[in-house]
Amino acid sequence: MPYLLALDQGTSSARSILFDAHGVTVAMAQRELTQIYPRPGWVEHDPMEIWRIQLATAQEALAKAGVGANEVSGIGITNQRETTVVWDRKTGIPIHNAIVWQDRRAEPACAALRASGLEKTIRDKTGLIVDAYFSGTKLRWLLDNVPNARARAAHGELAFGTVDSWLIWQLTQGRVHATDVSNASRTMLFNVRTNQWDAELLAAMDIPANLMPQVQPSASHFGESSASLLGHAIPIGGVAGDQQSALFGQACFKAGMVKNTYGTGCFMLMHTGQQFQTSSNGLITTSAAQIAPTPRRLGAAAQPPEGATSSLPTPTPEFALEGSVFVGGAVVQWLRDGLHAIEGSHEVQALAQSVPDSGGVLVVPAFTGLGAPYWKPDARGSITGLTRGTTLAHIARAALESIAFQSAALLSAMRRDAEAAGAAAVSEMRVDGGACVNDLLMQFQADLLGIPVIRPAVTETTALGAAYLAGLTTQVYSGTDELTQLWRAERRFLPTLPAERAAELMDRWEHAVCQTVL
Numbered sequence: 001m002p003y004l005l006a007l008d009q010g011t012s013s014a015r016s017i018l019f020d021a022h023g024v025t026v027a028m029a030q031r032e033l034t035q036i037y038p039r040p041g042w043v044e045h046d047p048m049e050i051w052r053i054q055l056a057t058a059q060e061a062l063a064k065a066g067v068g069a070n071e072v073s074g075i076g077i078t079n080q081r082e083t084t085v086v087w088d089r090k091t092g093i094p095i096h097n098a099i100v101w102q103d104r105r106a107e108p109a110c111a112a113l114r115a116s117g118l119e120k121t122i123r124d125k126t127g128l129i130v131d132a133y134f135s136g137t138k139l140r141w142l143l144d145n146v147p148n149a150r151a152r153a154a155h156g157e158l159a160f161g162t163v164d165s166w167l168i169w170q171l172t173q174g175r176v177h178a179t180d181v182s183n184a185s186r187t188m189l190f191n192v193r194t195n196q197w198d199a200e201l202l203a204a205m206d207i208p209a210n211l212m213p214q215v216q217p218s219a220s221h222f223g224e225s226s227a228s229l230l231g232h233a234i235p236i237g238g239v240a241g242d243q244q245s246a247l248f249g250q251a252c253f254k255a256g257m258v259k260n261t262y263g264t265g266c267f268m269l270m271h272t273g274q275q276f277q278t279s280s281n282g283l284i285t286t287s288a289a290q291i292a293p294t295p296r297r298l299g300a301a302a303q304p305p306e307g308a309t310s311s312l313p314t315p316t317p318e319f320a321l322e323g324s325v326f327v328g329g330a331v332v333q334w335l336r337d338g339l340h341a342i343e344g345s346h347e348v349q350a351l352a353q354s355v356p357d358s359g360g361v362l363v364v365p366a367f368t369g370l371g372a373p374y375w376k377p378d379a380r381g382s383i384t385g386l387t388r389g390t391t392l393a394h395i396a397r398a399a400l401e402s403i404a405f406q407s408a409a410l411l412s413a414m415r416r417d418a419e420a421a422g423a424a425a426v427s428e429m430r431v432d433g434g435a436c437v438n439d440l441l442m443q444f445q446a447d448l449l450g451i452p453v454i455r456p457a458v459t460e461t462t463a464l465g466a467a468y469l470a471g472l473t474t475q476v477y478s479g480t481d482e483l484t485q486l487w488r489a490e491r492r493f494l495p496t497l498p499a500e501r502a503a504e505l506m507d508r509w510e511h512a513v514c515q516t517v518l
Contacts, residue, residue, distance in 0.1 A: 002073040002476050005061070005234065006463035009054050009079045009163050010242065011100065011264040012333075016057035017463040018065050018072075021476050023486045025460065026067070029060035036097060041104040041368060044097035047085045050163065051170045058230060069232035074474040075171070075225060076238035076466030078245035079163040081186040084138040086149070086211070087166070089159050092174055096146050098163070099138040102265075102326060102368050106137035107377060109205075113137070118204055123278065125191045125198055127285025129375065133324070135162060136188035140205045153208050160211040162186065164239050168222050171236060176223035179213040181317075182244035185287035190215070192287045193276060195317055218244070218289035219469040238469025240289040242462045243267040247320060248289045249465030250430045250456065251487035253480045258414065258426050260407055261462065262435035265371070266328035268410040269320040270418070270426070276319050277421055281413035282373025288318040289465065291472060291480075321417060323372035323410035327365040329435045331399045334365065341392045349438050352397035360385040361398040362405075362512040370513065373413040379516040400441055405509040408448040412506075428452045432461040439493075447497035448505065457488040 001020050008015040015030040031053040036044040062069060082101035087094045099105070110130050113119065119130050128134055139160055143150045152158050161169065165179045184190040184197070189207065191198040197212050216222065222236040240248060243261060247269045250259040255273035260266060271288060278285060327334075332348050335341045342348055362384045364370075369377040383395065415426055428451055435441060436455055446453040458464055471477045495502075 003067055003071055004074055004076060004467040004471050004476065005058060005072050006076045006078065006467040007054055007058060007167060008242070008460075008463040008466065009050060009077070009167060011080045011102070014050065014054040014057050015463065016054070016061040017460055017467070018061045018067060019464065019467045021471070023458055023464055023467070025458065027061045027065035029057040029064065031057055043100040043102045045083065045100055047087070047094040047098045047166055050098065051167065054167060055229060062230065069230040069234055072234050073476050074235045074237035074470035076468070076470035077164050077167055077236065078240055078242050078462050078466035079167065079183070081162055081183055081241035081243070082133055082135045082138070083163050084135045084142065084160070085163065085166045086139065086142050086158055086160050087169070089157055089174070092169065095149055095158065096142055099142065101133060103138065104132050104368060104377060106132040106141045109137040109140050113204065116204070122188060122201065125193065125201065126185065126188055127192050127276065127278070127319070128188050129284060130188070131375065132377070133371070134186055134188040136201070136205050136207070139207055139211070143207065153211055156210045158211055159213070161213050162241075164241070165213045168236060168239070171225040171229065172223040173226045177213045178216055178222050180216055180218040180239040180289070181287045182218055182241040182289050183239070184215045186241060192285070192317060192319070217292040219291040219472040221473060235474055236470070237473030238466050238471070240466060240469055243269055243322065244287070244289040244320070245465035245469070246432055246462040247271060247465070248468060249461030249463070250432060251484045252430065253484065256418070256424050256426065257430075258411070258428075259430040259432065262328055262403060262431065262433035262441070264328060264330045266325035266403060266407050266410070268323045268407060268414065270414050272319045272321055274316060274318055275421070276317070277321060277417065279321055279413070279417045280420060281416045282375055283321045283323045283410075283413050283417060284372065286320055286322045288320045289469060290316070290318055321414055323413060325406040325410065326368050326371045328403050328406070329433070330367075331363065331365040331402055332435070334367070335396055335399055339392070339395070341396055348396055348400060349440050351393050352400045353440055355391070355393045355397055358398040358401060359387065359390060359394040361390055361394045362509060363395065363398040363402045364512050364516050365399065365402050366516045370516065373409055374513060376517055382512065382516045384512050384515060400438070401444055403435060404441060404445040404448055405506070407445060408506060409509070411449055426451065428454055430454050430456065432456065432459050442493045443496070446493040446495045448502050450495050450499055450502060452495075453493040454489050455491045455493070457490040
């Protein structure tokens with residue numbers, strides 16, 4: 001049986017998961033990633049640590065399974081998307097720490113873009129709103145603030161990439177500088193209608209085109225890992241940003257299908273097919289993971305040389321509506337590390353269930369502002385409804401419920417957009433990510449939404465999506481119909497709360513959100 005190795009580089013950790021051809025986890029290794037906070041609102045990672053622990057987990061997963069690299073058909077990469085890295089092309093050494101997607105330092109550059117009247121142009125071409133969340137203004141900040149960076153960039157000495165590009169560069173030992181359409185679509189520099197870097201947007205942000213990686217379909221050949229790293233060269237056949245990868249891993253291949261990932265943040269995507277749909281309700285349009293019309297297959301007869309990707313067919317653009325919650329599962333980390341309410345994240349459900357409800361307490365975890373559908377960068381976290389009888393258990397329950405409240409606000413916005421576009425009503429939501437194993441949270445989520453919340457048999461769907469993409473390229477799978485047959489549900493959470501009560505709770509939540517703006 002062929003194996004597929006997924007490298008899942010997230011905000012909090014790096015994981016490597018080895019799957020068999022049925023999508024069953026064979027082995028997994030994970031290591032935490034150091035979070036660096038130089039100033040309030042700034043978040044960084046060490047790119048070299050990202051690479052070291054990602055490689056270590058890959059080696060560990062293979063060792064745990066007793067599987068040799070020569071038995072692995074392909075590598076799939078999925079990653080935290082907007083996190084920005086710039087490095088020296090000759091030495092491979094980063095010029096600065098990676099600026100993480102949560103970081104807000106580029107807000108002045110975003111304000112300048114808005115003031116220049118480019119907001120509509122950026123929205124029309126990229127599907128994104130102008131916000132420091134995305135990579136383009138982070139890249140500009142690095143060029144403007146790292147000594148000699150702009151001059152070195154002008155001379156072609158530097159390379160830019162999101163984390164997928166950084167890992168591809170390291171895996172191929174500098175032979176391939178590439179990304180996929182889903183990660184490129186998160187930069188605010190990529191025209192998602194044409195699947196190309198946009199010269200006008202590059203010029204508007206004063207970014208030299210020679211910094212940018214080559215963009216490929218998500219399922220295509222991205223080179224091979226160096227044999228010295230894992231013991232044998234392995235084709236890199238799939239790359240997708242974590243949320244598009246999760247959408248793919250959940251087998252949401254058709255318009256109208258919705259998934260929500262409960263990770264450090266929460267990320268809800270609704271596939272819209274080939275329709276570029278602009279949201280009127282605070283969501284963004286993003287590229288879905290894409291497969292070339294005739295993907296280059298990696299049979300034994302011939303493989304393309306390293307870096308030879310220019311002849312790859314251009315895929316037909318496919319899109320998704322997305323809403324991003326900045327603080328999802330991270331609120332549990334705050335309970336653990338900030339309030340010391342729990343010693344381990346796994347304890348939060350028991351603490352929350354020790355009280356029948358939150359006692360009227362609401363936690364709005366706007367630690368770095370509020371994302372979709374509010375887009376309030378100046379909002380700050382709040383706890384409301386405190387009484388003399390409030391305990392840590394009530395706050396823990398309210399913190400857990402805040403994840404569901406924020407996700408419910410996202411789906412409400414998606415429903416309004418879908419209705420305006422004449423699309424069918426959303427009938428269910430597929431869930432994944434670390435926090436989806438929390439039954440209390442999933443039941444409360446179904447109660448707020450009023451539709452079934454479905455947890456799959458394999459909850460590591462972000463990694464699974466990357467493995468599926470690699471499997472398509474390496475002919476482990478024949479197509480998405482086969483992948484649809486592989487998807488299985490583990491549990492369905494059905495709503496039990498009256499719709500009127502759910503609406504009352506959401507009204508209280510929205511009132512609490514209004515109180516967070518400074």
